[in-house]
Amino acid sequence: MSIKWSRTLKNQAFGMLLVAPATLLLSVTILIPLARSISTSFRGASLLSAEQPFIGLANYKALLSGQEFYHALSITLRYVACTVGIEIVLGLVSALLLNSRIRFRAFFRSILLIPWAIPTLVAALVFLLIYQADYGVLNGLLIQSGLTEKKLNVLNDLNLALYGIMGVAIWRQTPLAAVMTLAGLQGVPRDWYEAATIDGASKLKTFLYITLPALKPVLANVTLLMVVANFQMFTLFYALTGGGPADATQSLAIYTYETAFQAYDLGKGSAIGVIWMLLLLLIAVPLNRVAHRSMS
Template sequence: MNDKNHKVYLHKKKYTRDKMKDYTFLLPAGLFLTVFLVYPIFYNIILSFRDINIGNLIQGEQPFIGFENYQTVLSDPLFRTALTNSIIFTLATIIFSTSIGFAFALFFNKKFPGHKWMRSILLIAWMTPIIIIGTVFSWMLSGDNGIINELFISLGVMSEPIYWLTDTDTALLGTIIANVWISIPFSMVILLSGLQGLPTGIYEAAKIDGATRFQQFRHITLPLMKPTILVLLMLGVIFTFKVFDLIYIMTAGGPADATQVIPFLAYQLSFGMYRFGEGAALSNISFLIIGAIAVLYLYLIRKEEVM
């Protein structure tokens, strides 16, 4: 081997060693994702094709039954109730939290005395543990001594208290109110970061041309904010559709399944009724729904880039 080939060999060997050294830094993260994300997903898929209950789980006999668990779940009227509630819960939360968050983002995008600490106060709702928020809202919305009823009655809006979380007509609305309150700061942060990245020169040119603030918002702000809004909508739908803890704390799916949603129904099937195969199947159905939403988002982003 001549000197030139030897140098090339040494260079390739050093390059390979450096690349392997770089990959070793990814090993802990890759191992963590494999153990706590990839393996549970694949194991859940296996469970969904087997008949597993509390009896044969101990015995170890778990017969393969194909898509029977999926057929049982999809034909269950409770699944349709949970799916309807999940869609209503998600859409209502996204619409109100995005609208109110956008209003706050536009407000805090202006510089005025105290805007930084006021913005920080709003983030407390996002950082507060769900168990605390759910407990506080359960007290605020209680029918006997809830502060919401006391406020409305004192203002003359209503004459008798509303049992928000124990009435089938208002229970889902009560959980939506709590979740909107949680989601507003997240929406505000995402949208505010997008607003702060917009070019200021185009607004100055619009002012010179005589455009009003509403025209600037409609023809400049909204089109330029479309990618940011799409990101927010995708994240919001994913986070909201898989909500479990807030429902568990405030209503536990009741009353009479009025707040039953897909994640909580999957939990009840697996750990309440010990129908582990059906619970796994429902979890996979929820995963497919969220995956379809992610694919739709990627399609819209690609379409936006082409345009």
């Protein structure tokens, strides 16, 4: 609904003046660092030495011929796919429940959102306590209910550690997905449903042919938000497992961080980051297109 003032030069200039601070700030904090990261990826750069000789594609060749990068990539993709998939489904179910005829909807929505207001590191700390092998409450529940006989050591188990991290992410992020989906549900025009009722459509059909298509932009938007957030998830991996046990949770974020800041190989670290960024853009751009296609 933006108004169309006459396109005088003065108006153009004023518009540019308004966006100048944002452009400047984002250039200094995103564009320039990004350009530096990309340039570093073609160099033999170390945190320990001042010289950064140009070495062409050597960093990329080293990465793509080794195993570690593919391992980290596969961990990351598995983590993102499972986490986001569960979050979308669980968020949709919660939103449908909250959208049905119930009392205290606003109150339920408020308390459901609480996990999202908790800092990610605190979320990690809470689950370190819950998962703890000897005295943790998860083992208390599993053993007291008879589901398992032996205590689980979730974060130290090669097969369980990644799921342990997913659980924390799902706990903290699903509420946001639910509330955004709920807002989308409340925006579906009511006469669409009335039309379907008149036509005698079943509940399942109404959901499949009216609710879901109407929610498509919202769901795409939620998916995009969650994919971007989880693709770059660092805090949970670092605080819960640090990439272990035996690299079982070595995600791209951890691998990049370790290569650049613990092994001091900035060039190789940048190269991982650059490939990783291209992959993320490859996934995010089509999602973004669906999300921002006009709803009306």
